[in-house]
Amino acid sequence: MPAPDNRFDREHIAEEIEDRGKSERDAVRSQIRRIIEHFLKLEYSGLNEPNDHWRDEIVEWRLQLEKILTRSIEAKLDLRGRYRAALRLVRRLERDAPGLMGRLPAQLPYTLEQIVSSGDEDWFPERRAPHT
Numbered sequence: 001m002p003a004p005d006n007r008f009d010r011e012h013i014a015e016e017i018e019d020r021g022k023s024e025r026d027a028v029r030s031q032i033r034r035i036i037e038h039f040l041k042l043e044y045s046g047l048n049e050p051n052d053h054w055r056d057e058i059v060e061w062r063l064q065l066e067k068i069l070t071r072s073i074e075a076k077l078d079l080r081g082r083y084r085a086a087l088r089l090v091r092r093l094e095r096d097a098p099g100l101m102g103r104l105p106a107q108l109p110y111t112l113e114q115i116v117s118s119g120d121e122d123w124f125p126e127r128r129a130p131h132t
Helices: 010-042 051-068 079-095 113-114
Strands: none
Touching: 010 051, 010 079, 010 113
């Protein structure tokens, strides 16, 4: 019976580390997009009903971000890209909040610090009254 091959496979280990890094980066990007989407809903939709639910989800996603957000991932976030993706998702709310898309800013109105809000008290955008 041949002896097991116990050699260190550096190439395989490097691939595993790279795959894990990509997976964590993708998870962070997804959470950031979701938070931006919910910020926009809270601030610009004018809807009252789902606000508590949206806030609860934001807090949950922030807790997940605390576990996986690193400086190297932060450097590769592309917040503008996350904002564009969030806008595509917010568009679905247009039927419940007519004119919503016209009220949204062209550029991301939130900083990474506001999005992540890792302090003791969570930051949320102030609600704006919809223009009629």
